[in-house]
Amino acid sequence: MIFLQTPAHDDAIEMCSVRVGQTLYGIPVMSILEILGKPAKQPVPLAPSYIGGLVHYRGEVLTTVSLRRLLNMPSHDAMEDILVFEGSDGYFGLLVDEVGEVMTVSPADFESNPSTLDDRRKALFAGTYKLSNALLVMLDPERLDPVNLAETASA
């Protein structure tokens, strides 16, 4: 895990770091409702490929989005952690390989998506933060909302 010491100043942003494959992603902590540790998932036949399955969450049925599948990465059999967000159509979950710790980043280190990134990833990523020894790819929960994904997928 990467450790980062950033002096806490006014516009510092707290990011929850998650790992999918070899890449580190960051999600604003304030947008996360809850993190579920490796719950059982129920696959949904005929669902769009990015749907990771259903999870029982506080009496509701949580639709999850698999970041791996969104990025066309091979799915792996290990249990995955789930981040819960509130979307436009109720809650939804994001399946990631592993949830790391919370780190603070400064807006000064932010850069938008490089132009060489493929279109699919451009649509998903909000930009990146430069860490001292790695990059933290910024994810925007709104873009991962299954409702919005359905629109971008059909477009």
Added chain:
Amino acid sequence: MERCLTELEERPDDRELLADIFRAVHTIKGTTGFLGFSRLESLAHTGENLLGVLRDGKLLANADVISGLLALLDILREILHSIESTGHEGNGDDATTIHRLKALQSGSREDDHTDIASGPAEDATQPQKPLPAKKRTRKSKGTAVAEENVGIAKPQDETNAIEVYQAERQTVQMRSVANTSESTLRVDVDLLNRMMNLVGELVLTRNQILQVVGTDASLALLSRRLDMVTADLREAVMKARMQPVSHVFSKFPRMVRDLAQQLNKRVRLVMEGQETELDKSLLEAIKDPLTHSVRNAIDHGIEMPHVRQAAGKDSEGTLRLRAYQEGSHVVIEVSDDGGGMKVERIRDKALERRLITRERAAQLTDRELMQLIFLPGFSTAEAITNVSGRGVGMDVVRTNVEKIGGKVEVDSRPGKGTTLRLRIPLTLAIVPALIVHSRGQCFALPQGALSELVHLSSNQIKTQVEWMEGAALYRLRGKLLPLVFLGSLLKQDESADKECEAYIAVLNAEGRRYGLVVDSLADPEEIVVKPLSSVLKQIGLFSGATVLGNGAMALILDPGAIATQSGIGMALEDDEPEVVNANAEESSAEYLLMESATEYAAVPLDSVLRIERIPRAQVERLNGISVLRFDGTVLPLKDRTGEDMSTTAGGEMTVVVCRDGERHVGVAVAQVLDVASGKRLSEAGTNNAPADVILLKDRVTSIVDLKQIPPLSGDRTFHEGLSETRKDEIVEALA
């Protein structure tokens, strides 16, 4: 209103406030007048007059006026309370209050109104008033208006009676406040929904605990308690969501009246069982189907008055709305006493609209033909009116009712009328479902659509499932049933072992019948339906998801949507075992087996209307024929009990009411035994099968010839063949 009045006392010239009160009183007057509560109306009218004067600024609202109005309010409330508890206005005397308000009104011209208005009246009506002095002193305090006027209206009362009256009024007021604010509570529907969800959650947790509980005795005891409490809680929360069907029924009197007027028909609406309760969401869901049904009944069912008179019926048609609970269902019947459905016309219309083929139509029984009205695009109306005839109606009724897990049945008799029965489950949130497996994944199949299960061994799958150009079929009791393989429908991994056994779940969804092939079955479970997110709803095959007792999640299959996606067409068979064509030689038609004194008798099951148990003493004689009276109609009776009427007068007998062509006849027997399919016997030595003998349950049984039961009027020559009835009469005459 009370608050408004007290505010008015503080700000007597507030126009808006006055207008508010005026509106309130006016509404009471209008409504009560409309509902026929004359006492309320006259009171409100007087109040309105006074308020009118106030509003016009001719009179300033002083304490007297306000207390007068408050007294009016009290009485209004008392009457409302009386209506609430007894349904009547009560017989109180309002002359006092009315008089007092009139006095206040006239006070706009006369300053010293109380004395002038009440003085002469007092002299005239109460010459022997016992305590005039006391009254005068009270009046001087300026608070005497109420007492004095009460006194005028009740001259026979003593002053202390007046006080009692006032005390009573106070308690009445308190009671009515308690009634409206404490015994009921307005609760947000969202909160109720949430409670229902939480209870559902609790049910799931309970299910899981019950499965985990092992050998620990104390834990088993605790979990059983939890089980009971959960069940009670669930029931209570469900009850909180219940509303009487009168909420939906209440709009029909008006609708029926308007429709009848529009169509120049005369229709009387009878509503029964309005207190039957149903879940609020279901009540919403049946609103449209019920409206459609009622419109249909008036437009198609009930005939024009002159047609009715020609048919010997009351020119005013009767539309009956009846709701009752039957097990875990609520049944709502919409029945009319109109012309009934003409099977031939239904068939012709269906052919005309190319809904069925001619060959198919020829094969259908009357019962099946009636089911045609549920096909989309079907209408027998000659012209499209704004009432009905567009051909969207009955299919909407059925689709909507089946969407909430209900069923629609139709029963019609030519000339007698049509009954449409909507069978609605008590609640939507918890659904009985069968858990099925496909490729190792659980799915819940709502039991409402399930009609039967067929097990196929791995061998049978190869031999009994037939393929016709890629379409799988199974012969279910001689009829081909289209099959849908759940695994391949859901494009699940096909690598699973194909050699294993399978089950066919025979489903009936929105009039379509097909078999869903699944890998294995688990227990039936009561599941709590959880909605899916919109992305997953788009798949279209699942109506929701649920958490099972073992904690696993399962998707709920939507039988109707599966049928649509697999292109299953309308089938017209219904749930009941198919009635085999009666003219087939090896008739295996079903019979009702009955026992008379010495022998067995049978009647064809399809002619049986109902079975009743009645005392023998009710049998009467008419022209030598035994008859029974049934709510205003006379039923000719064939006595097969074999017992002598006179000796067993005190006993009971079973009467099987059958249909013989247009008329109804009764067959009296000792008891009804069973339903069985029979086999024709041929007489020894000949090849002829006698028409009235059949082998039922390995016993030779005679079939009661319903045609032999004599008609009550008209064709007397019919009596010629009635040797047996005659014999009975002779036997009785001798005895």
